[in-house]
Amino acid sequence: MRVLGIETSCDETGVALYDTQAGLLADALYSQISMHAEYGGVVPELASRDHTRKLLPLIEEVLASAQLSRSDLDGIAYTAGPGLVGALMVGAATAHGMARALNIPVLGVHHMEGHLLAPMLEDAPPAFPFVALLVSGGHTQLVEVRGLGQYRLLGESVDDAAGEAFDKTAKMLELDYPGGPAVARLAERGDPTRFRFPRPMTDRPGLDFSFSGLKTHTLITANRLREAGEFDEQGRADIARAFEDAVVDTLVIKCRRALDQTGLKRLVVAGGVSANVRLRERLEQETAKRGAQAFYPRGRFCTDNGAMIAYVGAQRLLAGERDDSTMKAVPRWPLAELMPPAA
Numbered sequence: 125m126r127v128l129g130i131e132t133s134c135d136e137t138g139v140a141l142y143d144t145q146a147g148l149l150a151d152a153l154y155s156q157i158s159m160h161a162e163y164g165g166v167v168p169e170l171a172s173r174d175h176t177r178k179l180l181p182l183i184e185e186v187l188a189s190a191q192l193s194r195s196d197l198d199g200i201a202y203t204a205g206p207g208l209v210g211a212l213m214v215g216a217a218t219a220h221g222m223a224r225a226l227n228i229p230v231l232g233v234h235h236m237e238g239h240l241l242a243p244m245l246e247d248a249p250p251a252f253p254f255v256a257l258l259v260s261g262g263h264t265q266l267v268e269v270r271g272l273g274q275y276r277l278l279g280e281s282v283d284d285a286a287g288e289a290f291d292k293t294a295k296m297l298e299l300d301y302p303g304g305p306a307v308a309r310l311a312e313r314g315d316p317t318r319f320r321f322p323r324p325m326t327d328r329p330g331l332d333f334s335f336s337g338l339k340t341h342t343l344i345t346a347n348r349l350r351e352a353g354e355f356d357e358q359g360r361a362d363i364a365r366a367f368e369d370a371v372v373d374t375l376v377i378k379c380r381r382a383l384d385q386t387g388l389k390r391l392v393v394a395g396g397v398s399a400n401v402r403l404r405e406r407l408e409q410e411t412a413k414r415g416a417q418a419f420y421p422r423g424r425f426c427t428d429n430g431a432m433i434a435y436v437g438a439q440r441l442l443a444g445e446r447d448d449s450t451m452k453a454v455p456r457w458p459l460a461e462l463m464p465p466a467a
């Protein structure tokens with residue numbers, strides 16, 4: 125079954141073609157980052173309009189690079205949520221319109237299920253069951269995954285997501301949006317011993333996260349350095365390093381707990397923050413120590429992309445799941461509400 129995947133939940137237009145036998149055939153991405161950078165964050169209305177401009181050309185590009193035409197498609201999957209409602213509607217309307225014209229099934233899929241299963245696109249994919257750490261701009265969650273659509277939430281952030289904390293820290297350090305990669309780059313030059321930031325919620329049991337206190341701590345430190353005339357390149361790098369170490373440590377501690385609690389030996393790490401090199405290094409050490417294994421998507425499938433949507437859509441469409449004639453755009457949609465396709 126050949127499935128076209130469409131991702132338009134936020135600031136990247138992603139399109140891909142996935143074949144349930146041959147695997148990923150093609151994928152293309154258009155990032156709106158430079159457009160939003162001017163405003164320091166995503167402007168929803170601009171995002172929707174840009175998806176409208178870019179989506180059809182990207183679909184043509186992906187079909188051409190796989191040397192296929194629309195009539196070769198057996199189904200279409202699109203991100204139905206969670207995300208920005210206007211942006212979601214562009215993908216949903218396009219998917220439903222095309223599917224109607226081609227008389228093929230169409231399915232709205234969950235963006236975070238896409239992230240969660242993105243490592244399935246790699247050469248050595250994880251087998252079920254596993255623990256997944258989902259760390260993106262909007263979510264920080266630990267999930268026990270027993271199979272497609274079998275997700276038990278083990279813990280999540282009670283306030284900011286890890287990616288959001290990176291983005292806000294970037295602003296405090298006068299770095300560009302999106303902040304994650306910029307903070308990580310600056311942290312490389314930072315002295316890890318100059319500051320020690322708190323590891324929130326690690327001193328009590330449980331698998332929930334909180335990053336807003338850490339954000340305040342970063343702000344206070346930045347202001348203190350400014351007053352002391354030390355908010356220079358080195359001072360900012362030292363803050364970036366202390367912040368990154370605190371986030372990474374916190375995530376690693378909670379992953380360790382989740383593996384202990386579930387007795388599982390496989391850990392999937394996905395979502396934008398899973399691109400973070402220091403996080404990967406630390407998780408590698410941690411899993412190796414306990415005879416466990418960590419799985420990640422390749423770099424470009426850590427952040428938003430069409431391939432993960434095509435993959436999830438293909439699995440569910442193959443199992444017979446499909447939308448009725450109503451398109452779906454659901455800004456808030458808890459992952460744990462998902463069901464296996466047969467149910």
Ligand code: KG4
Nearest residue numbers: 260261262287304305396397399400427428
């Ligand atoms: O998954 P994603 O592309 O979009 C959402 O679904 O939210 O994640 C984007 C987030 C942003 O907050 C970005 O700053 C963060 O992932 N990010 C990183 C890195 N690359 C992206 N955070 C830390 N280190 C990175 N290397």
Ligand code: ZN
Nearest residue numbers: 239260427428
């Ligand atoms: Zn995402």
